[in-house]
Amino acid sequence: MSKQTNTSTLDGRRNFASTLSVMSKDYMSVVGIILLAIIFSIGSYVKNGEQYFMTISNWKNIMLQSSTVAIVALGQSIILLTGNFDLSLGRMVAMISCVGAVLMKNVGMDPNLVILIMFGLGALIGAFNGFMTAYVRIPAFIATLGTQYICFGVAKLLTQATPIPNMPESIGWLGRGYIFDNAIGKVIPISVIMMLGVYIIAQFVTSKTKTGRNIYAVGGSPEAAFFSGINVKRYYFGTFVLAGLLCAFGGLILMSRLNSVAITNGQNYEFDAVIGSIIGGIALAGGKGRVIGTMFGCIFLITMFNGFSQLGVDPFVQDVLKGVVLVAAITLDVVRNRKKS
Amino acid sequence: MGKDYILSLKGITKEFPGVKALDDVSLNIERGTIHGLIGENGAGKSTLIKILGGIYQPNGGKLEQDGKHVSFATPIDARRAGISVVHQEIKLSEPLSVAENMFLGNLMLKGPQMVDWKGMRKRAQEIVNELGMNIDVTVPVESLTVAKKQVVAIMQAINNNSKILIMDEPSAVLTDRELESMFRIVKDLREKGITIIYISHRLDEVFELCDNVSVLRDGKHIDTLPVAEVTKQQLISMMVGREMGQEYPKEVGTIGDTILEVRNLKRGNVLKDISFSVKAGEVFGISGLVGAGRTELARAILGIDRIDSGEIYVRGKKVHYHTFADAIRDGLGLIPEDRKLQGLVQIMSVKKNTTLVNLDRVSRGGVISNALETQYGNEYKDKLRVATPSLETEVQYLSGGNQQKVVIAKWLFQDAEILFLDEPTRGIDVGAKTEIYRLINQMVKEGKTVILISSEMPEILGMCDRIMVMHEGRKMGELDVAEATQEKIMALCV
Numbered sequence: 042m043s044k045q046t047n048t049s050t051l052d053g054r055r056n057f058a059s060t061l062s063v064m065s066k067d068y069m070s071v072v073g074i075i076l077l078a079i080i081f082s083i084g085s086y087v088k089n090g091e092q093y094f095m096t097i098s099n100w101k102n103i104m105l106q107s108s109t110v111a112i113v114a115l116g117q118s119i120i121l122l123t124g125n126f127d128l129s130l131g132r133m134v135a136m137i138s139c140v141g142a143v144l145m146k147n148v149g150m151d152p153n154l155v156i157l158i159m160f161g162l163g164a165l166i167g168a169f170n171g172f173m174t175a176y177v178r179i180p181a182f183i184a185t186l187g188t189q190y191i192c193f194g195v196a197k198l199l200t201q202a203t204p205i206p207n208m209p210e211s212i213g214w215l216g217r218g219y220i221f222d223n224a225i226g227k228v229i230p231i232s233v234i235m236m237l238g239v240y241i242i243a244q245f246v247t248s249k250t251k252t253g254r255n256i257y258a259v260g261g262s263p264e265a266a267f268f269s270g271i272n273v274k275r276y277y278f279g280t281f282v283l284a285g286l287l288c289a290f291g292g293l294i295l296m297s298r299l300n301s302v303a304i305t306n307g308q309n310y311e312f313d314a315v316i317g318s319i320i321g322g323i324a325l326a327g328g329k330g331r332v333i334g335t336m337f338g339c340i341f342l343i344t345m346f347n348g349f350s351q352l353g354v355d356p357f358v359q360d361v362l363k364g365v366v367l368v369a370a371i372t373l374d375v376v377r378n379r380k381k382s
Numbered sequence: 383m384g385k386d387y388i389l390s391l392k393g394i395t396k397e398f399p400g401v402k403a404l405d406d407v408s409l410n411i412e413r414g415t416i417h418g419l420i421g422e423n424g425a426g427k428s429t430l431i432k433i434l435g436g437i438y439q440p441n442g443g444k445l446e447q448d449g450k451h452v453s454f455a456t457p458i459d460a461r462r463a464g465i466s467v468v469h470q471e472i473k474l475s476e477p478l479s480v481a482e483n484m485f486l487g488n489l490m491l492k493g494p495q496m497v498d499w500k501g502m503r504k505r506a507q508e509i510v511n512e513l514g515m516n517i518d519v520t521v522p523v524e525s526l527t528v529a530k531k532q533v534v535a536i537m538q539a540i541n542n543n544s545k546i547l548i549m550d551e552p553s554a555v556l557t558d559r560e561l562e563s564m565f566r567i568v569k570d571l572r573e574k575g576i577t578i579i580y581i582s583h584r585l586d587e588v589f590e591l592c593d594n595v596s597v598l599r600d601g602k603h604i605d606t607l608p609v610a611e612v613t614k615q616q617l618i619s620m621m622v623g624r625e626m627g628q629e630y631p632k633e634v635g636t637i638g639d640t641i642l643e644v645r646n647l648k649r650g651n652v653l654k655d656i657s658f659s660v661k662a663g664e665v666f667g668i669s670g671l672v673g674a675g676r677t678e679l680a681r682a683i684l685g686i687d688r689i690d691s692g693e694i695y696v697r698g699k700k701v702h703y704h705t706f707a708d709a710i711r712d713g714l715g716l717i718p719e720d721r722k723l724q725g726l727v728q729i730m731s732v733k734k735n736t737t738l739v740n741l742d743r744v745s746r747g748g749v750i751s752n753a754l755e756t757q758y759g760n761e762y763k764d765k766l767r768v769a770t771p772s773l774e775t776e777v778q779y780l781s782g783g784n785q786q787k788v789v790i791a792k793w794l795f796q797d798a799e800i801l802f803l804d805e806p807t808r809g810i811d812v813g814a815k816t817e818i819y820r821l822i823n824q825m826v827k828e829g830k831t832v833i834l835i836s837s838e839m840p841e842i843l844g845m846c847d848r849i850m851v852m853h854e855g856r857k858m859g860e861l862d863v864a865e866a867t868q869e870k871i872m873a874l875c876v
Contacts (some may be wrong), residue, residue: 115866250747251741258738263728268716269738270707275655328729 070320070337074268074270074344081348094351101230103340103347105216105298108236110338111292113245113307114314116167118335121318122247123280124260124327125174129166129188130284130314134292134307136192137162141293142205142302145212152209166192167285171186171278189276189311204303208296216298232294236336239287244333256280260327317342319370324378334365342366388413388577389434389546393443396429403429405601408442411546411594416568416578418592418609420585422621422839424743426601431548434579435467436460453509466539467548476524480534481506483523484541509537513567529560536567540576547571548579565591583671585614597621611655622839622868629645630844631730631819635826635849638662640698642800644683647692652678652853656692660800660848665822665832667846669839670875675855676835677719680802684709684716696800708858715798717789719805721782725789728778733759734771735777735788739796762791767817783814790821800831807841819845839868851875 045139057140078095085094093099120127137159144155166188216233247253257278258266267273291310296302314335315325321338323330345366349359396404404426409541411417421427432438434445436454445452447463454460460467471605474483481503490505492498517530526534532552538549549568553561561684568578568591582588588595596606604620615685643659652675660666668676681687683694685703694701696712703709706716718724726735736759737744744755759773766787770780777785786806793801807815821833824847830849836842842849849866851858851874858874 233681251745251748251750254738254741254750256732257734258727260732261729262723264720267706267726270705270710272705272707328727375856 069322070334070341073320073341074337077341077344077348081351082328083346084348084352088352092245094107094348096229097380099347099351104233105230105302106347107336107340107343108230108232109291109295109298109307110310110313110317110343111236111336112239112287113293113310114317114331114335114339115239116253116280117311117314118318118321118323118330118332119243119247119256120181120284121315121323122256122260122327122330122332123276125277125280126185126315127170127281127284128182128185128311129170130288131307131310131312132189132192132196133163133285133288134164134310135304136166136196137289138292138296138302138306139196139199139205139304142208142296145209146205146207149324152211156212156293159198159288159293163285163287163289163292164282165285167282167288168278170285171281174281175274175277178189193304200302200304202304204301206301208300208302212293212297213300214297216294217300224334232298235290235294239290240333240336244331247332260329262328274335281293293379313339313342316363316367317371319374325371325374326378329378385410386413386450387411387446390446390449391430391443392446393439394430394433394445395442396426396433396438402601404440406432407598407603408443409596409603409606411577411579413577414572414575415570415593416580416591418588418595418685419581419598420583420588420595420617420621421598422837425598425621427598428550429601430598431467431550431579431581434460434465434546434548436465452763459785461542461544463546464543465548466542466544466546468532468539468550468552470550470552472528472535474523474534474538475530477522477553479520479522480510480517480526480537480632481519482533484509484538485521486538490687505541506537507652509540509801515538515563515567527560529556529564532556532564533567536571540571544576546577546579548581550581552580553582553584561587583720586619588617589614597701599840601678618872619870630841631816631823632845633823633827634847635663635665635823636829637664638829641696642683642833643695645693645695647679647682647694648690649682649687650690652855653682656852656855656857658850658857658860660831660833662799663826663829664848665826665846667842667849668833668835668852669837669842669849669871670852672837674852674875675854677804678855679852680716680804680833680835684714684802685700701753704798710796713797713799713852714802715739715793715796715800716802717786717793717804717806719808721786721789721808724776726785729776731774731776732763732768732780732788736762736791736795739792743795748824762795765794766791766821781810781814783810783817786810786814786818787821790818790848794821794825796831800833801825802835804835805837806834807836807838839871842871843868 060102073279080097082092113134117127117130140162141159143148145152170185170188173179174181214231216232219227220229220231220234247256255266255271256276258269258271259273263273279286293305295306299306314364317339319325319336319338320341321330321336323335344360349362387410391407391409394404394407398405407430419427429438433440436457436459439455452463454463460617475486484506485502492501503519510519511682513533515533517533523531523534523682536547541687552564556564565740574630580592592609594606595612595617597604597617599621608615638661640659641662645657647653647656656679668679670676678687682689684706686706687709694825701712731756737755741750744758756773756826763773768787768791769784777788778854780788807818825832834842834846843863843866849861849863849871851871853875
């Protein structure tokens with residue numbers, strides 16, 4: 042990469058840091074997924090005498106789980122690019138799903154209409170987050186923490202914390218449908234195609250359009266962006282709205298796949314999204330990284346926990362490991378973006 | 383000479399990378415006097431204060447207090463030696479009470495660890511009374527006016543038993559009435575035997591308040607004189623008297639019709655009834671001291687700050703820009719004061735910074751063309767002679783001068799017709815400066831209009847066609863470059 046040669050010509054001692062920087066940014070999560078696959082395949086074989094990890098059905102599972110996390114994480118990574126943070130995403134998924142389930146099941150509304158309402162609700166909550174952050178100028182961290190509680194509370198109130206089972210058949214295809222169902226069997230889930238779709242669009246927009254470039258400028262330096270005529274507040278606002286819409290989308294797919302809605306739907310998605318984003322190369326401080334990386338980061342994360350489960354690692358230990366991964370990812374971010382001047 | 387000097391500077395020198403901020407400065411401060419310290423922006427006053435206050439260490443020379451050699455490694459050392467600095471931006475703990483602030487870092491205790499609140503309040507009230515002020519010592523500092531905050535900072539110094547009090551442009555933030563009472567306090571302190579070093583831009587104050595005055599220019603000590611023996615004119619020439627070399631390759635542009643006209647522009651007490659007009663192809667200078675309202679004027683015209691009243695005409699058409707983006711669309715631009723923070727996205731490449739204001743020009747059907755962007759990036763990099771390893775290098779790795787060239791490239795690429803340059807050469811080396819002047823020439827030759835805001839008088843005189851002088855939000859006058867001299871400008875802005 043040209044970036045690597047630039048920094049290293051400026052300062053020879055930076056070779057290692059800049060190599061790490063480029064590696065970790067663009068390829069690390071992909072390399073990581075491959076390494077995990079190898080380790081867990083061997084592990085699975087050694088433990089069971091048979092291969093459970095490296096099977097089509099297991100990978101289908103990994104990809105299904107990744108798809109919802111990754112769709113939500115896309116919103117988080119774009120918010121991170123502008124230098125903000127959204128703590129409410131996971132609970133927003135829960136609340137939007139609960140509202141959707143109640144409307145579909147208890148009220149008996151047309152599922153298609155409910156889907157529209159769910160997206161509207163996502164946009165509205167995102168708009169609230171964006172308004173508080175951009176125009177009232179409350180730190181995003183605090184504003185979205187408030188939203189997180191509000192969403193979770195509303196979700197609990199609506200459902201009395203009781204799961205709502207059996208979603209309408211008409212939305213089943215979203216989370217449980219496959220393309221080429223007849224030709225090659227149930228191999229390529231529609232939700233995975235949806236994930237790929239939103240990421241390809243987002244990668245294109247962020248890297249190839251004015252809107253995308255401005256997002257990076259805002260995250261790189263809000264002041265300089267302002268003095269380049271960019272409406273910084275509008276970008277803050279817009280990215281939160283987009284994240285809200287993606288929460289609705291992710292929530293919808295999740296309720297379809299699980300065929301039920303509980304207040305735990307989407308739990309911890311906001312942090313999984315951060316871990317995925319950072320492993321995927323997005324800078325926590327904003328202004329750097331490719332959004333497509335976040336998709337691989339999320340797949341990496343899900344692969345890792347799938348593998349741990351396969352190897353019979355205690356779920357409580359897995360929580361500990363998740364914390365370790367979060368700290369490791371952020372340490373990586375800090376090392377990667379340490380000022381080199 | 384038999385005089386009693388409390389503080390003597392002997393050959394103090396302070397160098398920063400590329401700049402000699404203080405060059406062999408020797409001067410004496412008489413005990414129990416008010417000693418004025420004057421000079422233009424960048425003359426070295428702040429550096430000198432920071433050395434006396436223990437914030438900077440000199441590279442050479444020595445400091446004597448009461449005839450004994452001293453050196454201050456930290457601000458605490460200076461304070462222990464009885465030297466207190468009241469900074470221009472007052473450093474107090476806003477949520478704490480007046481009394482607590484006066485005892486900050488020096489709390490009165492009863493017993494080994496208990497704070498003596500009562501005693502502190504009593505002592506604080508005594509000092510307040512001594513100064514004849516009306517301040518409640520129990521209220522938080524944040525509830526006070528700026529003037530009273532300054533008094534609290536002074537009281538903090540008194541409470542520390544300071545023998546020398548350094549005041550850095552205290553008048554900059556005060557109204558006339560507040561100033562009067564501050565003068566009284568300062569004179570009172572002199573009666574109490576405290577020596578005061580008073581930094582100011584305003585010569586009138588020096589004459590009213592000071593016993594002696596020292597003039598600094600370009601880091602050198604020009605002279606120290608009793609105020610009674612010097613005139614304002616003499617001080618002005620001492621402050622500005624510097625030769626102008628061929629650093630300013632001024633060429634006259636293609637002058638056209640009036641392109642920008644401002645009538646009776648008002649904004650709070652920042653801009654007071656400003657009117658002026660600029661012709662296409664002119665370099666119009668705005669001179670004045672820091673805080674005169676020059677940057678604020680540019681911001682108000684460009685739609686960044688709201689205006690209270692007044693009219694702005696661009697190309698004869700009345701305009702009212704709601705946002706800076708509106709102004710940009712109309713062909714205006716601004717090279718902001720703070721190049722690092724406001725001018726460039728430091729973590730973006732040279733190329734991306736260059737095209738940021740005008741991405742449409744490198745886009746086809748809403749999609750940024752990498753080929754086009756690289757082509758233009760190279761073109762402007764070469765045109766402005768930006769020294770960079772590559773177009774992809776992040777601007778944070780470039781030198782100040784090269785960074786500034788990228789900022790200019792940005793606005794040339796945008797093809798701005800009326801460009802405000804706010805302190806465009808601050809902190810960049812002489813070579814890069816001259817190149818920036820050549821770019822200004824080039825712009826006006828193409829019929830573009832440059833409005834140059836600068837605190838450096840030789841630059842204003844060397845590069846402008848006409849010069850407007852501002853002071854405290856007011857237009858003090860307008861000079862044609864042919865008739866303008868540093869003395870005339872200085873006389874207008876103090």
